[in-house]
Amino acid sequence: MSDNVHGKQLLVEEVKAVKLFLWMFYVIFTAYDLLIYYVKPLTIENPEEGPKSALGFWFFVLLFLLLPLAVYLIKKEKVYTVKYIYIIWYTLLDLLNMLLMYLGNRGNPFEYGSVLDVFLVLFAPIFVNKRYFWVVSISTTGKFLVSGLILLDKNTIIPVAIFVIISIVSFIMLTRFISYIQTLSTVYEDLNKKEKLAYVGKIATVIGHEIRNPLSALKGFIQLQSERDVSEDTYYPIMLQEIDRINTIVDDLMIIGRPKPPTFKQNNLNEIIQYISNVTSPLAENFGSKIVFKECEGMPLIECDEKQMKQVFINLIKNAVESLPRGGTVEVGCKVIGSDQIKIYVKDNGCGIDSEKLKKLGEPFYTTKPEGTGLGLMVSKKIIEDHLGELLFKSQLGKGTEVEIILPVKHN
Known part of the structure; x- marks a missing residue:
């Protein structure tokens, strides 16, 4: 439901961006050509004769023929392809026009370019799409490179250099747009989760x-x-x-x-995990599975709340066992990371979780089990955060899931 809503919202925003793009595209293209070929000669007493547009009026016709197609694609909700069709079609037409103009007039110096090209490159970030940006930048710059190679004219180096600089500026704008949007999305999600947790806590x-x-x-x-x-x-x-x-x-x-702050005391993590493995072994046997505990040698004593950590391990091992309906193995172990951190992992060879569901694990009342409540992982995540640690999930469908807990050895 939520994904569908987000998809529709993105579609609406894309339609708005495409409509604005189309309006500006045709207005700039038409106004620029009118100024260059009709208004400018009237303001100069002895205008220099240079090569005229080879395609002439047909350039307008061929570009405006795309408009009905664009309207059709927007109505069919295939709006994401419109911008690509326009940039590719315009680039091909403009390259053809450029070559036809100068192949028969090799004596004239190369003087070609349009403000529309600048618009296309600078306007690209509005779609917040890196793939589209590269298509626009490469096609615009490549158009002048190809014409330079065919015409053997060194003057094409100047527009190439100019559009490389414009593309760099446009790319900086695009990365800032993306970074800003990602930051806003992260802040919104964090606020949403905090509000939801506060509401859930009261209830x-x-x-x-x-x-x-x-x-x-x-x-x-x-x-x-x-x-x-x-x-x-x-x-x-x-x-x-x-x-x-x-x-x-x-x-x-x-x-x-009513979350209780953890009571930090030095504990032997190997002993805690071994105890939990023994407690949860009967549950594993009921599912036809087994729990394998790999003791970590040289594990230092860590400062943690023993009761809370036991609750976390019970939740994680229970989830791992329940993901093995036809039997399997749950591996529990720990590793030392550097001098001030340790890692505990719970790995199973069960059904696995797809990437979309994996992102939502730990959210209030989200569960992948038919009879689950989503409280276990949420509580576990809260406990680990109170211990200044991290709870990480890795999973592959059909291969299993691994949960990693990263904890500091000491709390200053």
């Missing part, structure tokens, strides 16, 4: 508090009833497991609503 605190009290009472009554009912075929264990599952979700909600 989570209220819901978590209201749910936890009746759940505690319900769990106590089920445990009491299970002690009285001695029959073997009961659903009490399943009920208790589901209550514990709800409690886990409530815990995640409470962390979002």
